[in-house]
Amino acid sequence: MSEYYGTTVEDIFKTQNKRFRAEGSEGVDAVFAYDVQGEGGGRWKLTIKDGACATEKLDSDDFGEYSVKITVDAETFVGVTIGKIDGTEAFTAGKLKVDGQIPLMMELPKLFTKYAPPGKEVTxxxxxxxxxxxxxxxxxxxxxxxxxxxxxxxxxxxxxxxxxxxxxxxxxxxxxxxxxxxxxxxxxxxxxxxxxxxxxxxxxxxxxxxxxxxxxxxxxxxxFSKFKSNASEPVEELIMLKKIISVDMKYSTGPTMGKFLNGLKEKKILANVCPKCGRKQLPPRECCAVCRCDVDEFVEVGPEGIVTYCDIIYYASPDPLTGETRETPYGALFVLLDGCKDREALWHLLKKEDLVDVKRGDRVRPVWVENPTGSVYDIIYFEKVR
Amino acid sequence: MNQENKDCYVVDGKLALPYQYFAGRTGSRFLISLRDKKKIFGVKCNKCDKVFVPPRQTCERCFENISNNWVELSDTGEIVNFSVVRYEGKHLPRKPPFVLALIKLGGADTPMTHIVEGIEPEKVEVGMKVKATFSDEPTNTILDLDHFEPV
Structure with missing residues (x-):
C-alpha cells in the first residue's frame, strides 16, 4: 500500500463512517463517488441518506448512480484530505476533477470531521x-x-x-x-x-x-544509549508525565487480625465469637460491634460457603496498594461460610470463569495459593462447587 | 491486659497514587527547548511590553493570547530573593540544605524559581548574578535546566 504524507487512501476511507457527522447531514441525500487513481488508489462510494453514511469500496469502475464524482490521483487526494494541498488550487490546476452536482462538494466539511493520520505507536x-x-x-x-x-x-x-x-x-x-x-x-x-x-x-x-x-x-x-523514536516527525510534541506517588506504609495487625492472618497461613479461616451475643465476626475484630465487649474466642469456619451477594465490576479503580487496576470484569462477592449465619459474610473475589452463571445461594469454595504467607490474598478467589 | 503478642505483626504496604501531569502546549514547548536546545524561552506580551517566564498562554494583565510570541532569554540572571530548604522530603529535588531562589533572567520581566548550587547557602545574596547549567540526562521536567550557579 502506497503511503503519501505518512498515510494511505485506504486508511482515510476506513475512518469515513466514524468521521461522519449526522448533525451536519440534515437534508442531504447524495452519493459521492471517488475514483482515486494511481498507486494506492481505488474506487469508493459514500452514500449519505437519512442522517447515516455508508462507505463502500468498489471492485469495478461501475459506480452506478451518483450525485457527484471526484476523480483525483492518490497523492493529491491524501494531500487535500490532510490539508497539505489546497483543494481549490488542485481543482483549478485540473488535478482534481469534479463531475455532477458540484455544489455538494461544499457540504463535505460539514458532513465529515477532519481526518487525522494515525500516530504510529512504538512497540x-x-x-x-x-x-x-x-x-x-x-x-x-x-x-x-x-x-x-x-x-x-x-x-x-x-x-x-x-x-x-x-x-x-x-x-x-x-x-x-x-x-x-x-x-x-x-x-x-x-x-x-x-x-x-x-x-x-x-x-x-x-x-x-x-x-x-x-x-x-x-x-x-x-x-545502551537512549531510544529515539523515529516515527515520522510528530506534528507537535506534548509533554505528559505519568507519575506514581508512592507512600510507604506499615500496617500493624494487632493480635486479633494477626490471628486471622496466621490462620490463613495454615489455610484456615478463623472468625471470632462474641461471648455475650454469640455473633461471629469475619474478619475478626477486637471487640463485638454490638455488645462492645472484648472478644477472645476464635472458631474455624468454612472453608465452603454460599454466595449472599455478588458484584460484577466493569470499571475498577486502581488498587491503592500497587497502583494497578484489576483486570475487568471481575466478580466480588460476599460468602456466608459454613458455620456462619445472618450477616457474618466474608468479602472476596470470584473466579473469572464463574462470572457467567454466578447467583445468590451458589455454593463456593476457596482456592488457595501454594504457599500462604498470611495475607488475604492467600485465597486467590472463591470458585463455584460444580 | 496481659495479651500475648505472638500474633501481632506488621505488614508492609505501599500507597501508590498514579497520576498524569500534562504540561500543556505552552509548557511543553518551554520544556522541550530546555531539553533539546538548552535554551530558555519566555513569551512576550507586545501590548504590555512584558516578558513572562515560565511562559504562559495568556497575558496576566490584558488577557491577550501571547502563546506564539516566543523570545529567547539570557541564561544568566540575578537573584531577586531566595530561601534555604532545610528539611528532607522525597518530593524535593535535592538533599537539604539547598537554595531555592527567584531568578530574574536577562530579558525577562518575571522571576522564575530554581535551585542555586555551587555556593554555600550562607553566602547567597540578593542581587547575585547566576548562570544556568543544563542537565545531560533528559527528564522532560523543569530539571532539564539542572540548576543555576554563581557567575
Missing amino acids: AADILATSESRFQPENAEGLDITVGYNLAGDGGGQWTAVIKDGTCKLEEGLRDNLTVCNIVKAKDFVDLMLGKLDPIVAFGAGRLRLVGDMEIAQRLPKI
Whole structure:
C-alpha cells in the first residue's frame, strides 16, 4: 500500500463512517463517488441518506448512480484530505476533477470531521530491535553478561541481550542464568524507554522488577544509549508525565487480625465469637460491634460457603496498594461460610470463569495459593462447587 | 491486659497514587527547548511590553493570547530573593540544605524559581548574578535546566 504524507487512501476511507457527522447531514441525500487513481488508489462510494453514511469500496469502475464524482490521483487526494494541498488550487490546476452536482462538494466539511493520520505507536519489539545500534561498547568494557527482558501483556515477549567482548547481540527468548532480568509490562517498558514513566518511581511501585545483579542493572542506561523514536516527525510534541506517588506504609495487625492472618497461613479461616451475643465476626475484630465487649474466642469456619451477594465490576479503580487496576470484569462477592449465619459474610473475589452463571445461594469454595504467607490474598478467589 | 503478642505483626504496604501531569502546549514547548536546545524561552506580551517566564498562554494583565510570541532569554540572571530548604522530603529535588531562589533572567520581566548550587547557602545574596547549567540526562521536567550557579 502506497503511503503519501505518512498515510494511505485506504486508511482515510476506513475512518469515513466514524468521521461522519449526522448533525451536519440534515437534508442531504447524495452519493459521492471517488475514483482515486494511481498507486494506492481505488474506487469508493459514500452514500449519505437519512442522517447515516455508508462507505463502500468498489471492485469495478461501475459506480452506478451518483450525485457527484471526484476523480483525483492518490497523492493529491491524501494531500487535500490532510490539508497539505489546497483543494481549490488542485481543482483549478485540473488535478482534481469534479463531475455532477458540484455544489455538494461544499457540504463535505460539514458532513465529515477532519481526518487525522494515525500516530504510529512504538512497540517494545521495535525498541529492543534497536538495542544493538544503541549499544555503547565504551561503557561495556570487559563485560560478559546477559540481560533479559521479560515483558508481559500486549506486545510483550521475551528477549535476551548478550553482551560480550564489546559487542551486543539480541536474541529472542530468555537465556538461563541471566546476569540481570527486567520484568515489566510491555506497555510500561515502552513508557520507560520513551521517558514517559520514571524508572525510579516504576521500580518503587513494583511495576518494574529487576532480578539479578543490581550493579549491572544500574549501568544499563549507560550501556545502551537512549531510544529515539523515529516515527515520522510528530506534528507537535506534548509533554505528559505519568507519575506514581508512592507512600510507604506499615500496617500493624494487632493480635486479633494477626490471628486471622496466621490462620490463613495454615489455610484456615478463623472468625471470632462474641461471648455475650454469640455473633461471629469475619474478619475478626477486637471487640463485638454490638455488645462492645472484648472478644477472645476464635472458631474455624468454612472453608465452603454460599454466595449472599455478588458484584460484577466493569470499571475498577486502581488498587491503592500497587497502583494497578484489576483486570475487568471481575466478580466480588460476599460468602456466608459454613458455620456462619445472618450477616457474618466474608468479602472476596470470584473466579473469572464463574462470572457467567454466578447467583445468590451458589455454593463456593476457596482456592488457595501454594504457599500462604498470611495475607488475604492467600485465597486467590472463591470458585463455584460444580 | 496481659495479651500475648505472638500474633501481632506488621505488614508492609505501599500507597501508590498514579497520576498524569500534562504540561500543556505552552509548557511543553518551554520544556522541550530546555531539553533539546538548552535554551530558555519566555513569551512576550507586545501590548504590555512584558516578558513572562515560565511562559504562559495568556497575558496576566490584558488577557491577550501571547502563546506564539516566543523570545529567547539570557541564561544568566540575578537573584531577586531566595530561601534555604532545610528539611528532607522525597518530593524535593535535592538533599537539604539547598537554595531555592527567584531568578530574574536577562530579558525577562518575571522571576522564575530554581535551585542555586555551587555556593554555600550562607553566602547567597540578593542581587547575585547566576548562570544556568543544563542537565545531560533528559527528564522532560523543569530539571532539564539542572540548576543555576554563581557567575
